[in-house]
Amino acid sequence: MTDAARSDEDEIEASRAPLLDHLSELRTRLLIALAAVVVATGVCYLFAKDIYIFLVEPYHTAVLRTQGAEAAQNVRLQATHPFEIFFTNLKVALFAGIVVAFPVVAYQAYAFVAPGLYKRERVAAAPFLIAAPVMFLVGGAFVYYVAMPFAMQFALGLQVTEGPVQIELHTKVNEYFSLVTTLMLAFGLCFQLPVVLSLLASVGMVTAGILRKGRRYAVVGIAAIAACVTPPDVISMTMMFLPMYALYEASIWIVWVIERARGRRIAAEDAKLAAAE
Numbered sequence: 205m206t207d208a209a210r211s212d213e214d215e216i217e218a219s220r221a222p223l224l225d226h227l228s229e230l231r232t233r234l235l236i237a238l239a240a241v242v243v244a245t246g247v248c249y250l251f252a253k254d255i256y257i258f259l260v261e262p263y264h265t266a267v268l269r270t271q272g273a274e275a276a277q278n279v280r281l282q283a284t285h286p287f288e289i290f291f292t293n294l295k296v297a298l299f300a301g302i303v304v305a306f307p308v309v310a311y312q313a314y315a316f317v318a319p320g321l322y323k324r325e326r327v328a329a330a331p332f333l334i335a336a337p338v339m340f341l342v343g344g345a346f347v348y349y350v351a352m353p354f355a356m357q358f359a360l361g362l363q364v365t366e367g368p369v370q371i372e373l374h375t376k377v378n379e380y381f382s383l384v385t386t387l388m389l390a391f392g393l394c395f396q397l398p399v400v401l402s403l404l405a406s407v408g409m410v411t412a413g414i415l416r417k418g419r420r421y422a423v424v425g426i427a428a429i430a431a432c433v434t435p436p437d438v439i440s441m442t443m444m445f446l447p448m449y450a451l452y453e454a455s456i457w458i459v460w461v462i463e464r465a466r467g468r469r470i471a472a473e474d475a476k477l478a479a480a481e
Contacts, residue, residue, distance in 0.1 A: 229316060230316060233312040233313070233315060233316045234312075236308070236312050237305070237308060237309040237312045237313075240305040240308035240309065241298075241301050241302055241305045241309070242301070243301075243305075244300070244301035244302075244304040244305040245297050245298050245300070245301030245302075246297075246301075247301075247304075248296075248297040248300035248301050248304065249293065249294070249297035251300075252293040252294075252296050252297050252300075253293070255296050255297070255300050256292065256293070256296045256381060259296070259348075259381060259384050259385075260279070260281065260380070261348075262348060262349075262352035262353045262356060262384065263279060263281075263352070263356050263375065263380065264276055264279050265353045265356075265357075266352075266353050266354075266355075266356035266357040266359075266360055267279050267356075267360065269353070269357050270357055270360040270361055271360070281375050281376065281377045281380055282374050282375065282376050282377065283376070283377045283378075284376060285378075288376075288377055288378050289377060291378065292377050292378050292381050295378070295381060295382070295385065296381055296385070299385040299388070299389065302389070303340075303344070303388075303392075306336075306337050306340055306392075307333075307337045310333060310336050310337060311333060314329065314333055329403060329406075329407075332399050332402070332403050335399045335402075336396060336399050339392075339395045339396055339398065339399050340392040340393070340395065340396065341392070342395055343388070343391035343392035343393070343394060343395030343396075344388040344389075344391060344392045346391055346395070346447060347384070347387045347388045347391045348384075348388065350443075351387060351391070351440075351443045351444075352383075352384055352387065354439075354443070355439055355440060355443065358439055359373055360373055386433070386434075387434065387440065387444075390433040390434065390444065391444065391447075394429065394433075394444065394448050394451075395447075395451065397448065397451045397452060397455060398451050398454060398455045398458055401415065401455040401458070401459055402455065402458050402459060402462060405458075405459040405462045405463060405466075406462055406466065408466070410459060411459065411463060412456050412457075412459045412460040412463055415452070415455065415456045415459060416456060419452075422449070422452050423449065426445055426448045426449055426452065427441075427445055429444075429448070430442075430444040430445045430448065
């Protein structure tokens with residue numbers, strides 16, 4: 205056993221703890237994460253009106269593109285229940301709270317598993333604590349600036365505004381916000397794919413070759429995820445499938461780069477050990 209491997213084993217042995225201690229720490233981490241979400245939700249509720257006006261902007265953009273500036277000046281969403289707006293505010297606040305508290309939740313998850321990792325694995329995982337929330341925001345931004353305007357533009361384009369029979373889209377408040385928040389959370393989580401695969405590659409659990417051979421399974425898996433987490437329409441499913449598959453292909457290239465860097469690092473360490481002997 206090399207000195208580096210012996211050092212890793214000693215480090216893991218030193219971090220061993222009884223099962224009850226692990227369960228106690230898990231409870232503490234979960235409580236901290238839950239508290240962060242609750243506090244963030246409470247603060248975001250104070251700004252719920254501003255947040256949902258911000259979230260309505262993709263709908264406003266779609267109206268502007270399909271019906272012109274005059275119609276876009278008076279965009280309306282309907283509430284058909286006395287407390288619909290109140291419960292929508294709660295949903296919006298919870299959504300915003302999860303987004304705001306996501307870095308805290310991600311850190312708590314990392315802090316729980318970190319004692320069971322080798323030092324080099326902890327060093328490899330550290331950059332992904334920054335990459336995870338960044339990719340979450342990128343996924344949400346994709347929905348906000350691309351997916352939702354396109355989906356709402358498509359929906360508005362189905363209206364029949366001429367002739368004896370007319371069909372108009374009257375969007376309900378809770379249904380619109382359920383759609384936009386579900387898509388933003390789903391895309392935010394799915395955009396973690398490169399982060400997860402890169403992390404697994406950095407510790408040697410995944411290779412570019414494995415990912416290339418698994419393309420056909422990835423297509424089926426991505427299609428299944430898109431069908432489960434998006435509304436039951438082809439447009440939403442396609443808008444999730446295409447970027448997720450693009451991210452999978454990008455992950456293959458990223459993993460290949462990580463493999464080469466990892467191989468050079470291991471070769472340098474072996475050469476240093478050989479020189480020392």
